[in-house]
Amino acid sequence: MRALILLGLVLCTGCASFTYERDMTFEPVSDAAVEPLRVGESDIGDTLRTLGAPLYVWEGVKDSIVLAYGWKYDRGWGVKVSRAIASFRYDDQIDRLEGWILVFDSDNKLQIVRKGLLRDLANEARQPPAYVE
Amino acid sequence: MWTNADRRRFDAHVWHEPRSCGTKCAMKTLIHALALPALLLFIAPSCFISRSTANEPLQAQRMNTLTPGTSTATDVANTLGAPNEVVQLGKRMAWRYDFTNAKQAGFSIIILTFVNSDARADRAWFFFDESSVLQYAGRTLQADHATYAMPWQNVHERD
Numbered sequence: 548m549r550a551l552i553l554l555g556l557v558l559c560t561g562c563a564s565f566t567y568e569r570d571m572t573f574e575p576v577s578d579a580a581v582e583p584l585r586v587g588e589s590d591i592g593d594t595l596r597t598l599g600a601p602l603y604v605w606e607g608v609k610d611s612i613v614l615a616y617g618w619k620y621d622r623g624w625g626v627k628v629s630r631a632i633a634s635f636r637y638d639d640q641i642d643r644l645e646g647w648i649l650v651f652d653s654d655n656k657l658q659i660v661r662k663g664l665l666r667d668l669a670n671e672a673r674q675p676p677a678y679v680e
Numbered sequence: 681m682w683t684n685a686d687r688r689r690f691d692a693h694v695w696h697e698p699r700s701c702g703t704k705c706a707m708k709t710l711i712h713a714l715a716l717p718a719l720l721l722f723i724a725p726s727c728f729i730s731r732s733t734a735n736e737p738l739q740a741q742r743m744n745t746l747t748p749g750t751s752t753a754t755d756v757a758n759t760l761g762a763p764n765e766v767v768q769l770g771k772r773m774a775w776r777y778d779f780t781n782a783k784q785a786g787f788s789i790i791i792l793t794f795v796n797s798d799a800r801a802d803r804a805w806f807f808f809d810e811s812s813v814l815q816y817a818g819r820t821l822q823a824d825h826a827t828y829a830m831p832w833q834n835v836h837e838r839d
Contacts, residue, residue, distance in 0.1 A: 564788065568795040569831035574822050591807060592748075595818025600803040604767050604774045612769050612807075622831060627793065653770075655816075 566627045572619040572640065573602065576647055581660065584649070589657045594649055602646070603665075605673045610653040613672045617646030617665045642666050727787040729828050734780040735764060738802040743819060746806070753812040763806075771810040778803045781823040785830065798835070800826040 601614040648668040650659035763775035786795035804819040
């Protein structure tokens with residue numbers, strides 16, 4: 548009985564609720580938008596003109612440069628417990644974003660184009676951080 | 681002196697039924713009294729909207745004054761201020777400026793909540809060569825596209 552009362556209190560005070568949520572973060576980059584870019588021909592300038600500003604830029608392996616475009620579109624039911632509203636940090640986003648990774652060599656020519664979860668793609672493409680002595 | 685006859689008269693006046701039914705009747709009366717407010721609570725939904733932003737909106741006119749091949753990192757800093765992020769790319773570097781606009785809308789019915797979150801951003805990246813001369817610049821201005829909507833409303837192309 549006490550457990551039931553406690554559950555009732557938690558639910559009624561808004562600490563927990565059944566939620567249907569749609570979450571849209573940034574605008575998606577379509578396959579058609581990426582199609583004009585040619586591996587070995589297009590450079591960073593062409594990419595910026597075609598796709599706009601990337602979400603992230605990283606240093607890749609062997610002096611390469613990695614541009615990442617990402618977005619998120621989720622919808623569905625869930626249970627929320629004490630949700631925090633209006634907090635947004637760029638660095639927190641990468642785990643949940645899908646998108647494109649474009650890798651450019653040291654001459655700024657496009658070498659690799661991949662689509663998928665940014666978190667996974669980033670692990671492949673990014674240069675591991677150097678030790679600071 | 682409070683006699684039994686007085687008590688019976690009092691009970692008959694105050695209670696709808698003889699007091700002999702005791703706590704059970706009191707509870708029944710209480711439930712009747714609370715039924716309407718409880719029903720109102722259950723059917724009254726609460727709506728909410730919220731907006732959050734990060735950094736200052738980017739100004740296209742200012743960015744237009746910066747020219748790849750001639751403008752330097754100092755020119756960019758003087759025109760746009762300090763970047764939100766600096767990325768070292770070997771001997772080169774890239775600067776990011778961004779403004780994020782996030783809008784939430786929804787409503788709750790007691791423990792059932794419907795929420796729509798829409799976050800859009802203005803972003804600009806400036807790439808500099810080894811001499812800190814601007815090599816490439818790219819921008820995306822979409823922060824204005826964020827909208828308040830219910831989760832089932834079609835507000836963007838993808839819906």
